[in-house]
Amino acid sequence: xxxxxxxxxxxxxxxxxxxxxxxxxxxxxxxxxxxxxxxxxxxxxxxxxxxxxxxxxxxxxxxxxxxxxxxxxxxxxxxxxxxxxxxxxxxxxxxxxxxxxx
Numbered sequence: 212x213x214x215x216x217x218x219x220x221x222x223x224x225x226x227x228x229x230x231x232x233x234x235x236x237x238x239x240x241x242x243x244x245x246x247x248x249x250x251x252x253x254x255x256x257x258x259x260x261x262x263x264x265x266x267x268x269x270x271x272x273x274x275x276x277x278x279x280x281x282x283x284x285x286x287x288x289x290x291x292x293x294x295x296x297x298x299x300x301x302x303x304x305x306x307x308x309x310x311x312x313x
Contacts, residue, residue, distance in 0.1 A: 218232060219233065225259070229254075231291070256300070257300050261287040268287075274289060277310055277311055280305045281307070286298060
């Protein structure tokens with residue numbers, strides 16, 4: 212917490228972690244982007260079980276796209292509030308372009 216606002220968080224699953232930070236809009240250490248941040252940016256995480264991440268996101272009512280197989284991997288995609296595409300992938304023997312069915 213910084214001045215009563217959540218500015219950064221540390222997300223960890225097993226041995227992998229990523230830190231997300233929001234810059235201040237005014238004062239020291241501030242940054243104001245010219246346009247909407249995140250547009251056109253995708254961040255890929257290779258993991259052991261992308262479908263588990265999909266199920267966890269769904270259970271928490273997080274908007275997540277239906278998983279599909281691409282390049283021999285399950286692909287799970289969601290967007291953060293700034294528009295960054297977060298993609299989680301894990302290997303599979305399912306046929307290319309398969310869609311996940313629950």
